[in-house]
Amino acid sequence: MNSAVTAPMTPVTEAQPGDILLAEPRGFCxxxxxxxxxxxxxxxxxxxxxxxxxxxxxxxxxxxxxxxxxxxxxxxxxxxxxxxxxxxxxxxxxxxxxxxxxxxxxxxxxxxxPLVTKVHVEVAKLAREGFQFIMIGHKGHPEVEGTMGQLLEGIFLVEDVADVATAPVTKPDQLAVVTQTTLSVDDAAEILAAVKARFPNVREPKQQDICYATQNRQDAVKVLAPKVDVVIVVGSPTSSNSNRLRELAERLGTPAHMVDSADDLQASWLVDRPRVGLTAGASAPDVLVQQVIARLKALGSVSVRRLAGVQETIEFPLPKGLGDKSMAEFAASRS
CATH class of the missing domain: 3.40.50.11270 (Rossmann fold)
Structure with missing residues (x-):
């Protein structure tokens, strides 16, 4: 699977009626x-x-x-x-x-x-130094369970500003904060401000825990949403970062809907909304974006244009034993 966009398009700064305006970046991280x-x-x-x-x-x-x-x-x-x-x-x-x-x-x-692993390593390191932790995240999300499960005790989950007031911290001068990597950047900042207000000496990560891809996709929606009449987010209901993109567009005043596939797209969403913004969560493959584009065109959209945005070039190494060849070479060696 790859995230290359195949639909022809022209970079733009504004959308016209009939346009599908693509956020950049979007899709796989x-x-x-x-x-x-x-x-x-x-x-x-x-x-x-x-x-x-x-x-x-x-x-x-x-x-x-x-x-x-x-x-x-x-x-x-x-x-x-x-x-x-x-x-x-x-x-x-x-x-x-x-x-x-x-x-x-x-x-x-x-x-x-690896960006989640970085959080795990930081938790383990500071725990050895005697720190307790506040984790900002969503209860039940597997990333939160994994991070909190790095310790047997001394890590407290807060989901919103109200939770900060009741966090049972007993070592306020040896307290660090970590964050689920796929949160709303703005929500996390608001909760972090409440943590710092209650615990002025809290230790923050050297680099924020919210990952570059989550940040970039949310920043792209902040540019996209004001330029269109409706935003479509490609992503599954269980995808935290996809849900945050939909919520962000709505918070900016633009109606937004999330679709798991092109079949979920409803024509009623486009009535009197001729300028369509399209993005995809970090776990959504480009093939789904292409299918949504085809469906939008069938419903009356005319052209596909894209906004300028951050070009992501980050790559992470594979585990030993799996990453010594390109995927094509690897597949050929197994045939």
């Missing part, structure tokens, strides 16, 4: 590309089935595609047979899951996004 490639390479190297704990990324199309190739997605490690190959999803896992997987003797490949 480096961490998602890496996670999917890890599963695909493992399937080529070891053959099906390959077991993956949790959805590798939160996108229905991606998960179904990998299922067809032989990936089996599980939540409980007891569902994985002895000696099998197991991959941890891009969201990361707790220490308990890592230890259980190792004890069960699986061959393990870790597809955790």
């Amino acid at each position: 480096a961490g998602v590309d890496r996670a999917i490639e890890i599963v695909e390479r493992a399937l080529l190297k070891f053959g099906a089935p390959i077991y993956v704990r949790h959805e590798i990324v939160h996108n229905t199309y991606v998960v179904n595609d990998l299922k067809q190739k032989g990936a089996i997605f599980i939540e409980e490690l007891s569902d994985v047979p002895p000696g099998a190959t197991l991959i941890f999803s891009a969201h990361g896992v707790s220490k308990a899951v890592q230890q259980e997987a190792a004890a069960r003797g699986f061959q393990i490949y870790d597809a955790t996004c």
Whole structure:
């Protein structure tokens, strides 16, 4: 899978009636590309089935595609047979899951996004120095469970400003804050301000935890939304960063809808709204964007244009044993 856009388009600064205006950047990020490639390479190297704990990324199309190739997605490690190959999803896992997987003797490949791993490393380092933590994030999200599961105690989840007031911190002068990587940048800043107001000595990350791709896609929507009549976000309902894009567009005053596929697009959304903005969450492949473009054209859109934006060039290395050749070379070597 790749995120290259194939529809012809012209860079613009303003949208005209009949335009589909594409946000830039949108779609796959480096961490998602890496996670999917890890599963695909493992399937080529070891053959099906390959077991993956949790959805590798939160996108229905991606998960179904990998299922067809032989990936089996599980939540409980007891569902994985002895000696099998197991991959941890891009969201990361707790220490308990890592230890259980190792004890069960699986061959393990870790597809955790390196930017999530960075948060885990920071938590472990500061915990050894005696710090407690406040984590800003959404309860139940697998990334939050993985990060909080790096410690047995001393890490407290806050989902909003109100939660900050009741966080049971006992070491206010040895307190650090970490953040789920896919949050709303603006919401996280508001919550962080409340944390700093209550705990003036709180230690912040040297670099913010919200990942570059989340930041860039939200910044692109801030440029896109005021120029169009409606915003369509391609992304699955379970995708945190996709949901944040829809919420952001609405907060900026532009009606917005999220679609898992082109079939979800409703003609009524476009009535009296001839300028359509289109973006995609970091786990949504470009093939879905192209299908939505085709559907929009069938409903009356005339042209596809794109806004200028940040060009992302970040790449993350693959695990040892999987990343020594290009994907084409790797596939050829297994045939």
